[in-house]
Amino acid sequence: MKKAIILLSGGLDSSVTAYIAQHNGYHLSALSFLYGQQHDKEIQSAKKIASLLSIQDHVFFQLDLSQFGGSSLLKNSEQSISSPNHVSDIGKAIPDTYVPGRNTIFLSIALAFAETRNADAIFTGVTAMDYSGYPDCRPEYITAFQQLANLATKKTVTGNKIQIETPLIHLNKAEIITKGAKLHVPFEHTWSCYSGREKACGQCESCQLRLQGFHKSHIPDPLLYEILPKWYHP
């Protein structure tokens, strides 16, 4: 059976990616990061999704990116998280929630994990469509990481490659949600909101991108929100 690592944050995109990977016949090991986020709501979601997919091998990897600073998403940040004035403003500039080096670090650790598990692939839910303009989500970035991975491991010296799989990279949020719905992804157990309160805020960039996706796909988001934007009619 083919083996793969799934980078599972507990957000909507990584959860849909996990369901796609399993649907495609991969036996999955999951990797989630405690990297100095302000809350652990996503991690709770990651645990739930992994358990629903019967993933036995789930590593929660700790590393503290907040000691470098540079992002409003990290604990002890001097900046607070900005919310976009309007959903159409998203992606025009790199927002303060960008965490320097995050995807590169996560993919590198996934590569180490993949090598020790003798995995054939790493699945990641990065998308370059309805996204925040982070540089490390672009297709050319993923291509460069693949080229690095082809040289970086003992496995590749012996002739085997670890494939970086990004099934969502060219999909917009509505398409991701439609795909997820077909695979019965339990959206109510995925967490996208930058805040760690009981209900999702409905106003941060990540909530707005998510709600816009549900709105456009005409699928209702089962998650509970504090405030829904006026334009949201799924």
Next chain:
Amino acid sequence: MKKAIILLSGGLDSSVTAYIAQHNGYHLSALSFLYGQQHDKEIQSAKKIASLLSIQDHVFFQLDLSQFGGSSLLKNSEQSISSPNHVSDIGKAIPDTYVPGRNTIFLSIALAFAETRNADAIFTGVTAMDYSGYPDCRPEYITAFQQLANLATKKTVTGNKIQIETPLIHLNKAEIITKGAKLHVPFEHTWSCYSGREKACGQCESCQLRLQGFHKSHIPDPLLYEILPKWYHP
């Protein structure tokens, strides 16, 4: 003043690289890793070298690669570290001390650090000459990482690049030692041995490569050894 990150393990190569970087006019921030090694002798050396170079900004980054396993160098390993029968056997196969993904992870975290410090370069002491055959020390690997770094950061989106500097990559160990001696690197404060005992063992792969370098450069190694190989006459 130009700024750079130095990946400082406390070994001979990274210490010489730190002296080269400072000699070349860079203001340095140092990055050392507690990654699940069996001992902290190298880290003590890294502290000493950073202090001798008056580096104020020194981050000790914790992450536990031993949870993945796959290397005799990590704590809780089921394998013990093999020693080569002869120094000429080194590099013929990838040894059990290889840590999957290590350089990729370290460079990725250095990239994040460099971005938050607005650094121009990352210095690393990797060498592809007298080395253990690890895949992530080869020049083509470093080239691939540079291409990734050129796409990975906010800094690169704005047009600035973070340069990966590998001044030792084409030098053999004797040449590294000769260069270090010219820059007055305090070799007695650098640690190469895979064991964490009071004196270096003189027999592991890392000790043998180091001693061969001192032997060939006709410079005496000031470090104390338990047993010196018969062929060692500096």
